[in-house]
Amino acid sequence: MNIVIHPERVRCLNHEQQITGPVIYWMSREHRIRHNWAYLFASQLANRNRQLLLVLFNLVRSYPGATFRHYDFMLQGLQKVEEYLRSLGIPFFVLTGDPAATIPHFIEAHHAGALVSDFSPLKISRAWKEKLLQSTSVPLYEVDARNIVPCWIASTKEEYSARTIRPKINGCLDTFLTGFPATHPPFSGETAVSLPPPVDWKRLYAYISAKRNVEPVSWIAPGEDAAMQQLAEFISNRLQRYAAERNDPTSNAVSHLSPYLHFGQISAQHVASVVKESDAPKESKDAFLEELVVRRELAENYCFYNSRYDSLDGIRPWAGKTLEEHRHDKREYIYDTETFEEGSTHDPLWNAAQTELREKGKMHGYLRMYWAKKILEWTPHPETAFDTALYLNDTYSLDGRDPNGYTGIAWSIGGIHDRPWFERPVFGKIRYMNYNGCKRKFNVDKYITLQGKGA
Ligand SMILES: Cc1cc2nc3c(=O)[nH]c(=O)nc-3n(C[C@H](O)[C@H](O)[C@H](O)COP(=O)(O)OP(=O)(O)OC[C@H]3O[C@@H](n4cnc5c(N)ncnc54)[C@H](O)[C@@H]3O)c2cc1C
Incomplete structure (x- = not known):
């Protein structure tokens, strides 16, 4: 073939x-x-x-x-x-x-x-x-x-925002969003005389040196078959609600594909093709493809062209300047890493989000923004905030240590791919989020109760 x-x-x-x-x-x-x-x-x-x-x-x-x-x-x-x-x-x-x-x-x-x-x-x-x-x-x-559009083709430089990369990616989709062969190609080279002995997985489990107290989670099964199953369930049961409900952490309208995407257990290109061909409403398909293709590939672009993606040093000059100007602003609360890790702040919504991250290994996307911005508000310096958010995200989230994580944290704390907003204490011109804003978006009490029950 x-x-x-x-x-x-x-x-x-x-x-x-x-x-x-x-x-x-x-x-x-x-x-x-x-x-x-x-x-x-x-x-x-x-x-x-x-x-x-x-x-x-x-x-x-x-x-x-x-x-x-x-x-x-x-x-x-x-x-x-x-x-x-x-x-x-x-x-x-x-x-x-x-x-x-x-x-x-x-x-x-x-x-x-x-x-x-x-x-x-x-x-x-x-x-x-x-x-x-x-x-x-x-x-x-x-x-x-x-990536659907190879990272080095989508753009040859660090992009400023979704607005600047979107036309570049969309302009290449006809070329790169092609189908895959239905089956893998038959192996027609010289046939292997014999296969090697099976991999000794037990030995490999013994070999690794990783924090053992962060335990596996049971709500999501690993592997490419399980990933395809998750995709099928998303298309059948949740995609149609995606445009309207994706920002509501109590409604389960998102795909839960990020752990699979992170470990390469599913192809974003395949997901995009299946979503495009589904009979879900156009606005839901468009909203999902904006995240899966434009936002995700923008994150890849950020990490590819900015070697300081894993620290606050990678952010834009306007954002660095405004954070510097507010470096010494009085913080109403200051917490250390352990208090954040345990989810023991004064804010029940933040604590519930942290519980979701720690216990489930994944936090809802809308709350990830609120969660990271509050870390900026409640730590002594922006650098400490960045490092704390990165540590918690990468330690507990199954999809952590990913370009999306570095970029999401840099967006929340350092305004990357965002624009300056109204100036306020601590945040300067970095976009602010608060509890009341969340209350307007979704049923905060329901979310807190769900996390308390380990749902
Ligand atoms: C502070 C913060 C930390 C984050 N950390 C991570 C992380 O470690 N790993 C990670 O994969 N994503 C991260 N994100 C991005 C986003 O929140 C997750 O990709 C999304 O919540 C994953 O859940 P899902 O697959 O059910 O999402 P869905 O809403 O179903 O989205 C489908 C896919 O689109 C992509 N996507 C969705 N939102 C974004 C986004 N804002 N930026 C880039 N791609 C996106 C992801 O690949 C996702 O799997 C972070 C965002 C923020 C604000």
Whole structure:
């Protein structure tokens, strides 16, 4: 089968050369087989060069901010990947250690001819690839299997706001929002003589070093089948209400796809196609695609072009200036990280939102804004606010440590992608949110009661 992969979705990070050994797909960010352009590209490269396809995942003992909750969700998802690949007769390996050391060794041991990986704008992933480039002589291809419009094509610079990136993305959708092949391509290269022994998942669970007290959650099942199931339920039961009710945390109108998207267990492009084809009202489809495509890809743009995305240093000059001018404003309440973490502030709504985050591993999107802005209001400095919000988000949220998280926090606390508002204490010109505003939007008491019941 000839799969059409847009050439601009792929870039070679070193040099192209004839491929005379197996093609390795280093699955790094996209933990799925279906609807995965990086997997498809690697598979096609192997087929065209009549070589084996090998898939590997490299597990690091600890990843900044990752807890047992994250590792468990990820490892269970990867177990499904192994099962899927096994059913296709494609070897899957899990390496442990620093990828810049383990992968060159693997390439050498398997006399590999090329390495294909998926794209991430985050610094850790880019640093791994840069290090790897110094010690490998085979071509290293990077495929943007995360964004509908490849990040480097959507824009060549840091965008100012959704308003500036929207026309660029929308202008490329006809080119990039194409369908995927219905099935994965048959493997037509040399057939693997035998598959490697099954992955020893127990050993991998023992290997990781992560905060064990942040436990897995039970309301969401990991893996690409579960992700597809969540998508189907969203389309059938919730999408039609999305435009009207997405900002109401008591109405369950959102998709709950962010953990799957974060771990690459579902493709945003597939989600967008299914949503577009559904018979939900146009306004709901449009509202959802604005979040999934424009806002999400704007966050990728921010992290790709602004290396200071994980601190307040990344914000725009107007925002830095206004926060500086209000640095010494008196704060009515000041809390330390533990008080925030426990959800023991004076504000029952904030505490309920924090409980949702801590216990469920996901907070409703509307409350995330209120939650982060209150951290700015109740900490001694904006930098402390940024770091506290990032720590709590990344520790407890299943979808944390994601471009969306860095950008969401930078938006709430540092006005990124937003505009200056009326000046007020502490916030300066950063947009303000308050309890009464939430009361006008949704039934705050109902939300607090729901969290108290662990709903
Ligand atoms: C302070 C703060 C922290 C955040 N932290 C994270 C995070 O760690 N991880 C994360 O994925 N998102 C984060 N967001 C963005 C957003 O709140 C979540 O993506 C959304 O709530 C996820 O739930 P859902 O999939 O049910 O959303 P839905 O409303 O169903 O949206 C579908 C998808 O659209 C995308 N999306 C929705 N809202 C946004 C947004 N504002 N910006 C960018 N993409 C969006 C996400 O990929 C989401 O999964 C944060 C926002 C704020 C304000």
